[in-house]
Amino acid sequence: MEVSKTNVESIIALKSAILQSRYRAATLVNKELLMLYFAVGKFISIKVKEEKWGAKVLDNLSTDLQIELPGLRGFSATNMKRMRFFFESWETYIAISPSLTVQLQAVDLQEIIFSPSVTVQLEKSFNNVSFTHHIEILQRAKSIDEKVFYIQKTASEFWSLSTLKNHLNNQTFQKTGSLPNNFLKTISNDDIRQKALQSFKDEYLLDFINIEDVDDTNERVLESEIVQNIKKFLMSLGSDFAFIGNQYRLIIEEEEYFIDLLFFNRKLQCLVAFELKTGKFKPEYMGKMNFYLSALDELIKQPHEQPSIGIILCKEKKNKIVEFSFRDFNKAMGVSTYKTTTSLPAAFEGLLPNAETLKKLMD
Structure with missing residues (x-):
C-alpha cells in the first residue's frame, strides 16, 4: 500500500514530536538525579567533616539503604563517595537553594543555582x-x-x-584553537574566524593508526589507515565535519591534481582540505595548499559557502618556520601535528621493556 504525501509528512511531524518529548523527559530525569546526587554529596560531605564519617560508615549506610529500599541502584559506597566528590568539586560554583536543614534530618531537592561566574x-x-x-x-x-x-x-x-x-x-581543550594559522589575516568575518579557531587543534591523537613505524611510512599508507578508520578520525576532528573523499581529483588545464583528504565543515560552511605529511613541516607545503584552496574556491565551492580552509597535518613542526611560511599567502591555512600513541603512564614506566629491548627479544 502506497503511503500518501500527507501521511508521510504527518509521520515525520509525529516522530519529531515523540523524539523531542522523550529527550525532554530524559533530560528532566537526569536533572532530578543530578540534584539528588549533589544534595546527597553535600549531606555526606558535611557528615564527614563534622562527625568524621569514614569508609566503614558509608559501607554500612549503603547496606542499610538496600534493606530499606530493596533493588535500589546507584547508592553503593563507591558511588556515594563520587557524590561527595561531585558536590565538593562544584560547591564553589553551584548551590542548592534553600540549603540542607540545620539538623541534617532532611535532604532538600530544590533547584541547583549557578553562581554568576x-x-x-x-x-x-x-x-x-x-x-x-x-x-x-x-x-x-x-x-x-x-x-x-x-x-x-x-x-x-x-x-x-x-x-x-x-x-x-587527546587533550582537546588544550589543543583546540592553538594551531599556528593565518586566520587573522585571511578571514575577515570575526564570527567565522572565531569558529575556525575553535574547529581545529594543534595536535591530533591518531591512536587507531596501525603502522609499525610511522616515521618510515609514506603519506599514502597513512592516508589509507585514516580512511579505513574514518569514523574514528571524524571523532578526532569534531562533530561538524563531514567526509567528502580521499585523493579528491581536481582537473586544471587538463592536468590532474589530488587532495589527500577533503571534508565539509557544517559550522563553518566551507570545504576543508587536509594534506598529510609523515615528516617535518616544510615551507614549500604552503604553496601547494594555497594552490589547492584557490582551485577549490573557483571550481568546487558553492556560491553560499565560505572560502575553503587548508590544514597541513604533519609529524613535526617548528612554529617559527610555520609563521614565516604563512606571511605572503591569502588563503586560510593552519598546520597541525599528529601522534599515534599516548605516552606510557608514569606508574608503568620501568615495568615494561622499551621498544629497542622488545625488538631484540623478538629477533
Whole structure:
C-alpha cells in the first residue's frame, strides 16, 4: 500500500514530536538525579567533616539503604563517595537553594543555582550531561574553563563516555584553537574566524593508526589507515565535519591534481582540505595548499559557502618556520601535528621493556 504525501509528512511531524518529548523527559530525569546526587554529596560531605564519617560508615549506610529500599541502584559506597566528590568539586560554583536543614534530618531537592561566574556557560548544558560523564570530567579536567568546555561539548555533540574519554586523552581543550594559522589575516568575518579557531587543534591523537613505524611510512599508507578508520578520525576532528573523499581529483588545464583528504565543515560552511605529511613541516607545503584552496574556491565551492580552509597535518613542526611560511599567502591555512600513541603512564614506566629491548627479544 502506497503511503500518501500527507501521511508521510504527518509521520515525520509525529516522530519529531515523540523524539523531542522523550529527550525532554530524559533530560528532566537526569536533572532530578543530578540534584539528588549533589544534595546527597553535600549531606555526606558535611557528615564527614563534622562527625568524621569514614569508609566503614558509608559501607554500612549503603547496606542499610538496600534493606530499606530493596533493588535500589546507584547508592553503593563507591558511588556515594563520587557524590561527595561531585558536590565538593562544584560547591564553589553551584548551590542548592534553600540549603540542607540545620539538623541534617532532611535532604532538600530544590533547584541547583549557578553562581554568576559560570551561569551562562553551564546552565544550558549541566543537566544534559550524565552523572558518569560529570565524574569523568571532574576527575580529568583541571580548570573551571576546561570543565565547562567538556560539559558543553558533551551536551551539544552528544558524546558517549568513550568519545569523551578519547577527547580527554587527546587533550582537546588544550589543543583546540592553538594551531599556528593565518586566520587573522585571511578571514575577515570575526564570527567565522572565531569558529575556525575553535574547529581545529594543534595536535591530533591518531591512536587507531596501525603502522609499525610511522616515521618510515609514506603519506599514502597513512592516508589509507585514516580512511579505513574514518569514523574514528571524524571523532578526532569534531562533530561538524563531514567526509567528502580521499585523493579528491581536481582537473586544471587538463592536468590532474589530488587532495589527500577533503571534508565539509557544517559550522563553518566551507570545504576543508587536509594534506598529510609523515615528516617535518616544510615551507614549500604552503604553496601547494594555497594552490589547492584557490582551485577549490573557483571550481568546487558553492556560491553560499565560505572560502575553503587548508590544514597541513604533519609529524613535526617548528612554529617559527610555520609563521614565516604563512606571511605572503591569502588563503586560510593552519598546520597541525599528529601522534599515534599516548605516552606510557608514569606508574608503568620501568615495568615494561622499551621498544629497542622488545625488538631484540623478538629477533
